[in-house]
Amino acid sequence: MTPPQPIEAIPAPATRLVTRLDRVPGLSPEDRRRIAPVAKRFRFQAPSYYLSRIRWDDPADPLRRIVVPDPREDEATGRLDPSNERANTVLPGLQHKYRDTVVVLLTDRCAGLCRYCFRKRLFMQDERECLQDVGAAVAYVANHPEVTDVLLTGGDPLTLPTDRLAAAALAFASVPHVRTIRLGSKTPAYNPLRVLEDPGIPDLVRALRARGKAVALMSHFDHPAELGPEARRCIGVFQEAGAQVFNQCPLVRGVNDDPSVLAELYEELIGLGVTPYYLFQMRPAVGNRVYAVPIVEGWQILSRARRRLSGLARRVRYAMSHSTGKVEILGVDDRSIYARYHRARVAEDEDRVLVLPRDDGALWLDELWDQEEPPEDDAAAA
Numbered sequence: 001m002t003p004p005q006p007i008e009a010i011p012a013p014a015t016r017l018v019t020r021l022d023r024v025p026g027l028s029p030e031d032r033r034r035i036a037p038v039a040k041r042f043r044f045q046a047p048s049y050y051l052s053r054i055r056w057d058d059p060a061d062p063l064r065r066i067v068v069p070d071p072r073e074d075e076a077t078g079r080l081d082p083s084n085e086r087a088n089t090v091l092p093g094l095q096h097k098y099r100d101t102v103v104v105l106l107t108d109r110c111a112g113l114c115r116y117c118f119r120k121r122l123f124m125q126d127e128r129e130c131l132q133d134v135g136a137a138v139a140y141v142a143n144h145p146e147v148t149d150v151l152l153t154g155g156d157p158l159t160l161p162t163d164r165l166a167a168a169a170l171a172f173a174s175v176p177h178v179r180t181i182r183l184g185s186k187t188p189a190y191n192p193l194r195v196l197e198d199p200g201i202p203d204l205v206r207a208l209r210a211r212g213k214a215v216a217l218m219s220h221f222d223h224p225a226e227l228g229p230e231a232r233r234c235i236g237v238f239q240e241a242g243a244q245v246f247n248q249c250p251l252v253r254g255v256n257d258d259p260s261v262l263a264e265l266y267e268e269l270i271g272l273g274v275t276p277y278y279l280f281q282m283r284p285a286v287g288n289r290v291y292a293v294p295i296v297e298g299w300q301i302l303s304r305a306r307r308r309l310s311g312l313a314r315r316v317r318y319a320m321s322h323s324t325g326k327v328e329i330l331g332v333d334d335r336s337i338y339a340r341y342h343r344a345r346v347a348e349d350e351d352r353v354l355v356l357p358r359d360d361g362a363l364w365l366d367e368l369w370d371q372e373e374p375p376e377d378d379a380a381a382a
Contacts, residue, residue: 016048017111026056027068035069042073042287043123045113047191053228062223062255067112070290078286080121082364084323088345091140093131098325098343100148102141105130106168107155111190116252116291118283118321122155130154131168138171145177151218153184162200169204173213181213186220192234202241209242219274222249223256224264227272235272248278251298251318253291259304266305266313276316281329283321284364295320295368296360299332317342322365325349332358337368 018024021032021039024046035044046067055061088097095103108122108130122129131137141147150172157165169181187194195201208215217238221227235245247269249256256262266276279302282292293301302318318329325344329337330353339354356368 017045018048018051019043019045024051024068026051026054026064031068034071038069038071038073038287041124042069042115042120043113044069045110047112049193049230050112050190053225060254062261063225065252065254066114066222069115072290073115073287075287075289077289078284080124080286082118082283082285082288083321085119087323089129091131091133091136093129094137094140096140096144096147097345099146099347101151102137102144102147102149103151103153104137104168104172105154106152106157106165107131107160109154109159110156111159111185111187111194114186116250116282116285116288118285118288119155120285120287134168134171138175141172141178142175147175148177148179149182150178150180151182151184153182153218156185156187157183158185158187158194158201162198162204166200166204166207169208170211173208173211179214180216181208182216182218184218184220188217188219188231188234188238189221189226192228192230195234195237196230202237205238205241205243215241215243217243217245218277219245219247220249221247221265221269222252223261224268227265227268232272235274239273245272245274246277247274248280250280250282250291251293251301252282253293255291257293257297257301259301259308262302262305263308263313266309266316270310270313276313278326279316279318281318281320282363289363292363294360295329295337295362295364296332296358299329299337320365327354327365334358339365 021027021036021044050063050067054063056064085095088095090096093105097103108128113123141150152169172178173181205215219235238245251257256265269276281295281298282288284292299318306314319342320327324346326342327339328342329339331338335358337356337358339356341349341352344350344352359368362368
């Protein structure tokens with residue numbers, strides 16, 4: 001595990017947000033010169049707390065890789081909306097792709113900006129995609145009794161003032177058929193002090209539980225080095241208030257593309273009472289190719305990591321968030337890649353098994369459609 005620098009090394013208050021490369025002491029003038037063009041296209045942003053945990057004498061430090069631009073991001077590949085989220089948007093900032101779950105883009109702000117973010121369009125364009133009318137979104141959910149889960153994400157909902165976050169969460173919780181409120185957040189990794197210093201966050205969890213709702217924190221830890229003492233305490237705050245904690249993260253080249261690293265991450269999470277949920281294949285968003293691991297290699301990495309783990313830690317699913325659904329990679333042999341729709345946009349595709357031609361260089365499902373016809377995606381084609 002990467003040892004952190006002492007908190008005293010932080011050059012400013014721990015919650016300060018650094019957005020300029022010349023304010024990052026660990027970068028040399030040559031580093032700044034090389035990455036400046038990319039940072040103009042894909043913004044740089046990281047909390048002082050997170051920057052303090054980077055070992056700047058190691059160019060391959062995984063936390064550095066997560067937040068510091070790579071010049072190769074400037075390659076002209078990828079899409080702004082790689083999973084076609086626009087096709088599932090029923091109101092500005094409200095997506096309804098799967099029958100029982102809605103996704104709420106509550107804000108277009110994050111505690112830090114991951115270099116491989118699949119929604120980096122939120123930070124690149126003038127048109128805002130985040131929720132504009134909470135009341136209209138709540139009304140939509142109220143009129144759709146099949147919806148039981150509300151995922152508050154963005155951006156990162158924990159970057160909002162607590163009163164605004166609470167107002168939105170409690171409004172959705174007022175709908176009788178909503179059973180679970182999820183919070184999708186990397187704040188516990190980027191800036192756990194945000195939670196540790198605000199009793200309003202656990203109060204909100206308790207308020208939701210008092211209304212009979214389950215609360216799930218969908219954390220985003222990519223590497224065991226992110227699980228510092230503050231992050232561990234942050235997880236405990238949510239758990240003690242009554243939230244379940246799950247972890248989902250992408251497979252990232254140069255960060256966690258190593259069986260021993262993944263195994264350590266999942267062992268540490270299980271030890272903290274956190275359930276490993278999804279390991280995502282890198283979405284082909286613009287600028288992301290340099291961080292992508294081919295599907296076959298990804299399966300091999302996770303397979304080797306699983307051999308080191310107990311049954312509890314093996315629950316993680318290796319999946320692609322494709323426009324047609326969440327496609328879980330089940331296995332690979334000499335000729336084929338075997339996959340299954342864990343979730344599907346079209347009901348007829350639920351649990352459908354896919355037998356796809358093996359291609360060791362393929363990074364995304366669209367590169368594998370050959371033996372099977374791709375499922376119909378009317379909205380995507382419209």
